[in-house]
Amino acid sequence: MQLANLCFLRRGDEILLAMKKRGFGVGKWNGVGGKLNVMETARAATVREAKEEIGVIINPDDLEKVGEINFIFPEKGDEKLFVHVFFCTKWEGEPSESEEMRPQWFTISEIPFDEMWTDDKIWLPDAIAGKKFRAKFILKGEGEEIESYEVVWVESF
Numbered sequence: 001m002q003l004a005n006l007c008f009l010r011r012g013d014e015i016l017l018a019m020k021k022r023g024f025g026v027g028k029w030n031g032v033g034g035k036l037n038v039m040e041t042a043r044a045a046t047v048r049e050a051k052e053e054i055g056v057i058i059n060p061d062d063l064e065k066v067g068e069i070n071f072i073f074p075e076k077g078d079e080k081l082f083v084h085v086f087f088c089t090k091w092e093g094e095p096s097e098s099e100e101m102r103p104q105w106f107t108i109s110e111i112p113f114d115e116m117w118t119d120d121k122i123w124l125p126d127a128i129a130g131k132k133f134r135a136k137f138i139l140k141g142e143g144e145e146i147e148s149y150e151v152v153w154v155e156s157f
Helices: 042-054 120-128
Strands: 002-011 014-020 032-035 063-073 079-088 101-107 132-140 145-154
Touching (some): 002 042, 042 063, 042 079, 042 101, 063 120
Parallel strands (some): 002 079, 063 132
Antiparallel strands (some): 002 032, 014 101
């Protein structure tokens, strides 16, 4: 199982999404994040990825864990991806474009779900509203289509 992280910066009624410019997820809006290195915690990886992808500095204590997602790809030999999801409202620096990501602020009411991963519209609105969750998505092909899913809302992590 591959471990990964995903982080969304938030300010007021806005959320920062980044357009993926290369690699897995190219052409989609998403939070920043990626795979954890060996012996790296999810928080440490999130701090590293935010710096690499959009040039901001985050204190790991300022990350709020809001979710865990287990993605299963049956057509890829049951490959699994476990993602820790964080929100962050405090950081240093202004989000800036890198070779991998182009960040942009969106109001909550204008999130471009049709240009994001299909699972995002299922859990992200409730997470923005303050709910924490654990989810499991069984995906078809490269992950563009959901075969089935389950979302469980939890009190805390």
